[in-house]
Amino acid sequence: MSHRQRHPTIKSNAIFRCPSTHIFPPFLAFGAFGLRRNKRMGKEEEGKKKGRRMLALTGAAALVAVAINLLFTALNAHKSKNQNKKKPKAGVLGLTVHVNLSASEILKLADRVIAKSKDVHDYVASIPLDKVTYTNVILTLAELEAQQFPLVQSCVFQKMVGLSDDVRKASAEAERRIDAHLLICSKREDVYRVIKAFAAKGEWMNAENKHYVNCLVRDFERNGMNLTLSKREEVERLRTQIDELSMRYIQNLNEDNTTIIFSESELAGLPREFIKGLDKAENGKVKVTLRSHHITPILEHCKVGSTRKTVAVAQGQRCGEVNLSILENLVQLRHKLARLLGYSNYADYVVEPRMARTSAKVFEFLEEVSIRLTDLATRELNVLKDLKRKEEGVSSFGIEDLLYYIRRAEEQDFDLDLGVVKQYFPVSLVLSGIFKIFQDLFGLRFEEIEEAEVWHNDVRLFSALDFSTSERLGYFYLDIYSRKGKYGHTCVVALQNGCISSNGARQIPVALITSQLPKQIDGNPGLMRFSEVVNLFHEFSHVVHHICNCASFARFSGLRVEADFVEIPGKLLENWCYESIPLKMMSGFHQDITKPVTDEMCRLLKRRRDSFSGLKLKQEILLCYFDEIIHSSENVDMVELLKHLHPKIMLGIPLLEGSNPASCFSRLAIGYEAACYSHIWSEVFAADIFASKFQDDLLNQYVGLQFKKKVLAPGGSKDPMEILFDFLGRKPSVQAYVEHKTRNSI
Template sequence: MASKQKKDRKSNLLVVTGAAAFLAVAIKFAIDAVAAHHKNCKRRKDIPGSAVRANLSAAEILRLADRIIAKSKQVHDAVASVPLDKVTYANTILPLAELEAWQFPLVQSCVFPKLVSTFEDVRKASAETERRIDAHVSTCRKQEDVYRPIKAFAARGEWMNFESKRYTQCLVRDFESNGLSLTLTKREELHRLRAQIDDLSRRYIRNLNDDNASLLFNETELAGLPPEFLKSLDKAENGKFKVSLRGHHVSPVLEFCKVGLTRRRVAVAYGRRCEGNLSILESLVELRHKFARLLGYTNYADYAIGNRMASSSTKVFEFLEDLSASLSDLATRELNVLKDYKKKEEGDSPFGIEDLLYYVKRIEEQQLNLHFGDLKQYLPVSLVISGILKICQDLFGLRFDEIVDAEVWHSDVHLYSVHDLSSGELLGYFYLDMFSREGKYGHTCVVALQNGSFVNGVRKIPVALLISQLQKEVGGHTRLLRFSEVVNLFHEFGHVVHHICNRASFARFSGLRLDPDFVEIPAQLLENWCYESAPLKLISGFHQDITKPIKDETCEALKRWRCSFSALKLKQEILYCLFDLIIHSTENVDMVGLFKHLHPKVMLGLPMLEGTNPASCFHRTAIGYEAACYSRIWSEVFAADVFVSKFRDDLSNQFVGMQFRNKVLSPGGAKDPVELLSDFLGREPSVQAFIDSKLEYGL
């Protein structure tokens, strides 16, 4: 990934210290020689310490899945056969821990090809295998004969150590979330409710995905939109432009269209899509509450949040309310600036929520002098990647080496080993699959391929995969990154470093299988380096002369842009988080009435757009994030606390970086996240640093 140009490869990449200009020159070496070496060398299949199979055929995937399931059945049957008065750690808990450590990289070897393989039959076999393994795991977690010995051991309280206690409690929770602590009648009711919830969730999402509504506008009504956008629109028979109610059309209209009535029409139509979804969501929430009560919770929010860092719906509600109140003064100043600007441009027409994006954009263009098209000329992909690796090396005491003869699934893919910079110990590996191609997963993400563990004297080291969707350069031109892509890469490298540095004993607590409130904090922490002058200069260089980094005034403009109108934007997100939390913590809520009440309360008097019904087109309440929409803000706030308190004054302080690595990254999920952050910060995490950072660059 550190050299992702068309055929560019770098052998044995060592990210070196030194000035940005020296680094920029140093990364341009041996391209042709290394490319020739890659072409002629044999691919090495044995990567020491890795059980990941990088390039399985469809038949091999199916055979490996059979082996995984057979082994899993064998272990679960052995645990089930242990008499309840004979249970020990060695015969009940340890076999399951060993099974997880053994099977995780093999399961991932079967599953991840569906995301990246160039062969359709491999992707199909991978998807089918994932369904089979998921079904098997679901069956295992409903086995009462396996649950009983685990529960009996847990009741004894004979823990090897705190981590084994935590692991046993997680096993018990897995079974009990499937109703194993309930009577048979209640258990059957729980499974019936879960099936109904899944079905309604799919219907809600399908309705949104199938909605093809659009609006027609003439060219005057779309004044201000870029010509290339207008050219991309279909036209109706009457010659008008067809604007679909999809994000890729709605966002440009709300951001660029000068005509207030057009913005309002689009915003209203977008907010009233799929009105039938309201009744689906009402039924969904009712079923979720019934599901939670069967498991002993007061409401669904407490069920969803109870085992997360936030710990309770009450704590989340207080967090969101306090954060919103703390931002109100700044948000009010921001809103007044926008209102004044609209009055100058459009007269006395009232400012509405549909005007927010447009006037934020106009003011940013005037005040910041920041042109992202020009900035892109300073962000060649090879330099950005090399700079990220150097930052991680200096900060966390790591060394990165490319394994040039590794077996991979595509010629664009690179494999790196990661060693401790001081001791030379091998810590793990990560693959980089950076460029888009047909059949590949369409989003940027990190996939854990092998979780670190140390079970029964056997250590497994972490292996990760970073997938991105960068476009390849055309005609020999250097591939340049948009700034948003740079931020995404820093974020994902935060996940890679977190995964590689993990030293938890159990695979369950390793990698990215962590508390969702906590797992994003290291990734969001690393994003901060994108907005500071020294790292920005390190990762940048004009594509025709990479010894020339971006200018100081651009660095400062980026920092101000990050905080531009951030209080208003965050309040809008808090609004949806509060809505999500309230409907999942209270019975029989009038959803339309609730949103009408919350909108002006949170958004400083701005009313909800008349005729809209956000509950009918709110993806995250339907599936995946229900009662947990707050989590992104939660992790952003505490990442800001870590950055401001420990890193901002010295961005390359390896002493602090190693403390973060050892106290926060290494334990993984083996300890409570609040305990990890408190140990690192020397106090409990706070929202104040986040608020202060907004006020510092606010209006």
């Protein structure tokens, strides 16, 4: 575990969500303060901003309203800016985050945050053990976190969205300083002793209070504070070695410049533009790197089986012996660390604070899913084998053939041009549809805050209110349009956590969703790929999750839930992107927005998502098994393990001779070690919720409100299994997931 995850009081880590297909960048936290316009806008820009204001809409008026909205955009483009508008005050809105700090202000604020945190920790540490109370220990630390979290976020969120190099560099430096402070806090035995003394008294006010105290104790003890000084020093030494080896593994992959030389005939089937973009070699040949933007197109499109095999073997040999040796050392060090901290193995150490709780539960889960998918995957593999025999005249089917023949089968089974599909998803229309779906489903109303202070003219601030009571639940910033220097993926950041202060007032949550979507240019709307639509919808679910939080402690606010639970709402709500009614609410042909995607397009998009899902999941399960085995067992021969697992899980398909994928599984080095299972885990439980509660009525507000109340509102204050049992009325099951895949796959 990285030191970014250690101390419970400031908690600047992990309040950042991005699509599960991406590796999470390290420690990111963000902020915003005040609400006044940061730059003077011209008349035309102001008119556009007013015209694109999002309306809270219900019923069948959605599409008409979108059309009217776009019409107002054109009509208002040249209106004068209203000079008499008052800029809302930050205090009135309940925001304590800062959005427009200069580079020097960022660093000064970081230093003040650190100084304040040190003072509070010193105070708590000074309390005699026989004088500890809830107020002077637990409440003091809880309020420190609640007050400082938005300030910490303010220091470092500009690293992602800042407009200048100076600001982004200052943000990164602030992150480094706060990180170093958190590391020191995590080693404060004096603070741990005081918290432990209060815990020993057992004076719990309620279940959430008890859970909070137990989490404080657990965090310290997972960092070795209950060990002797010599053992704590050994823990730190092991952590340092683990961090160094992890970074070396990733660095080796990043610096690998291996190329393979092919003639153009050996790349038959690939688009002409792709081949033209390759570097030239001698004798008219071209160079292929082992980067994904070269490897994936070849494995998907190249007609030459020997080329696909050469590329697949080379990919499996990346950084070969050197990274395999690093991974072996990493696993040994992780096991030593886990045993030192009182765990039988590293997998149990990683899984303990997660929803699964034990590695045994993970193995049980993977085994059940894998077995139940075997019949489906076998049928799918037989289809691909038949295709290969017809096309290449050979019966042997290898892992290098998988992507190519899946694509060929999909081409034969259905005709779906994603370029045409893209024409139906203008950014503004997609966003309007997403707003309407979430408002209708969860009983919300979104209102844009005019004249808000933002860091760029494209950024917009919205408040989220309860539709029936008009209670303000929180705020969210939209920074979705492409610009230089921004973080490249769609993701959500918690800027301010919801909680209840000691005086009973509620601090409302604030979130940021950022992306790199195309803007409208010269009257031509920015268009979204369908995958971008799904990502934006998924990430907006995290915004709503954060805003609907009702936990008392900032620590449990919104996205502060178990790491294998946080993606379940997003994976659940992705289903709306594959159903006809919501898809039509988000779509409209860019030249005539009254024409949404057709029913046939909806059907094919759904089939495309589920095609050959058994085989695809078997591949993922293979990695999960490998990950969990090496992190729960000692002295595993990784090469032999893969040779054994590959044909067993992949229905007889052997590991490619000479390849060793363990040398290039970046997720095993940093970020997902002993936790690769969590992606499938989230999908399985999300499928169960969808099938049992939403499938027959996608916009059933009664069920949506129950989901908001029972699943989203608790945040991290309750055990996730208890949350799901409360909503489903039973334990979650894998059955719905398997039935869905079996029913919808080719």
